[in-house]
Amino acid sequence: MAAPRTKQQTLAWLRTLTGELSTATLKRLEDTLPWYRDMPPGRRSAVGLVAQAGITSFISWFEDPKSIPWIAADVFGAAPRELLRSVSLQQTLQLIRVTVEIVEQRVKNDDESLREAILLYSREIAFAAADVYARAAEARGLWDARLEALVVDSILTGEYDSELPSRIAALGWNGHGEVSVLVGTAPKMLDVDMLRRTARHLDADVLIGVQGSRLVIVIGRVEQEVDETTPPVEQRPFLEIAGQLEPGFGSGHLVLGHTVASLLEAARSAKAALAGFAVARAWRNAPRPALADDLLPERAFAGDPLARSTLINRIYRPLHDHSTELLTTLWCYLDNGRSLEATARELFVHPNTVRYRLKRISEVIGYDATGAREALILQAALIVGAIAGSPKSRS
Missing domain, CATH: 1.10.10.2840 (PucR C-terminal helix-turn-helix domain)
Structure with missing residues (x-):
């Protein structure tokens, strides 16, 4: 019976297998994962780099298990950043599973400590993958919030440039056709998700911005898909949508600007809503929300x-x-x-x-x-x- 290999012998043996394991992994990906087969060559190559980096990283970790936090991060550092937008977390975990299966099959007849090391390392890689995607989602959320604030600010000031349509598209705006702007007081704790859920329930989309103590919401209707068996649904008035969004605002007056034909014309509605909000206190029994056009006298007296x-x-x-x-x-x-x-x-x-x-x-x-x-x-x-x-x- 052959004597057990030392750790250094095992490491040397694993390094000789790197190329073989990488080739087998890419073939298994091709055979078992349809999303991988359908990828353009450039992205398939990037996915292959991640798989190869995972194998190399395991060998480095097996040599020094204390390197878990650093080695795991290096695996995903081999991929271009845009890969995170084209490969989901679920697909990444499938990639990890295939890679681990290939390595396990190759060393299944080896000593138990090596198999346990593979299981421990695969767990760390899975957690590392989740962390990478969580950080990417957080960064994306912060970027979207900044971009949304920039778009809302452009609407309020009426200072449009050629990049505004692309910024709106980047935010995933689903509004179609007419738009109206709602202005009120920002609450102490703004629940953006609640406002978006409410809007979706009302077949609407919103852009949300906070300007000092004011909360500004640009409202657009979402185009509904209808077929021959589904009768068209009557569009909700913007005043009704504004009334449903009202709980998301702080105390004080709430003013809805007049309807305009498109998002690119929203500055006119915003100006009316802001002017109405500034003088709404002069209407003693102003409803909440009030129409900016119902505040025409106060606005005119204030010099609008x-x-x-x-x-x-x-x-x-x-x-x-x-x-x-x-x-x-x-x-x-x-x-x-x-x-x-x-x-x-x-x-x-x-x-x-x-x-x-x-x-x-x-x-x-x-x-x-x-x-x-x-x-x-x-x-x-x-x-x-x-x-x-x-x-x-x-x-």
């Missing part, structure tokens, strides 16, 4: 040029162009404290005529002058329209 132009272009000018009679009726109605009788007396008409004209005003511009809040918006539109020197407003 977008609010003034919106009041003129959406209310004052369409009403004047449609009928100066309706515009005059609205002036009188608001000046007389929304009294039908007082308005009728001033205009020398019947109160029912005033009612009819108010109904026509609502049909033309979409605002009901008989409501207190909408009356304020209309009053502000008349004031800024007259100040702007728009067409003559009174007969």
Whole structure:
């Protein structure tokens, strides 16, 4: 019976097997792992380097077991960084298993201590693989957070560059079509994952950014896949989505900007939401969330040029162009404290005529002058329209 080999003899024997084990490992990968076969040649070569490094690393570790933390890290240092994005952790563990099986089969008739060393080393390599992928995921998360903050900042400032579309794509933005921006107070403990889960549940995607004490969320709808057997689902209004996201904000006002056609136009919605958020305290019973367009009077009084132009272009000018009679009726109605009788007396008409004209005003511009809040918006539109020197407003 042959005498047991010494450790130095075993090491020398293992070094002679390095090439043989590497070749056998690559062949086994080819035969048993479809994802490896389907890889481009460059990535297959990188995977092969990892397998070979694992075998060489085992021999080095067997010589000095105290080197576990360093040797294990060197195995994955042989692969290019982009390999982590193309090979999953599950696939990496399959690679480790195949490599260990090849080594075990070759030394199965050797002494027990060598087989135990292989088992211990394979465990350390598996933990090292998990650590590498965890660190990569953490780094990716930090990078994504910085990139997302940069995109949101670009939207808020309206300073776009040619790289913005690629940055948005890198974040995996799934929004399609219209977009709206929601602005509120940042909570003490921001739960980004909760906000994203809520958005996904509502068939929406979000970009989240914190600007000082403000929390800004850019909301986009996710395009739903429908077929002949599935009826199309009606899109949720942005106000409904904002209402579901509301618990993720801190206390204070919450303002939703108007809807724009695409993410690249989101700066307009953001400007409206920020302007509304700045003056929302002036609306004593402001809902949460409130529409930025419902804060047009306060925004205009605070000097927001977008609010003034919106009041003129959406209310004052369409009403004047449609009928100066309706515009005059609205002036009188608001000046007389929304009294039908007082308005009728001033205009020398019947109160029912005033009612009819108010109904026509609502049909033309979409605002009901008989409501207190909408009356304020209309009053502000008349004031800024007259100040702007728009067409003559009174007969």
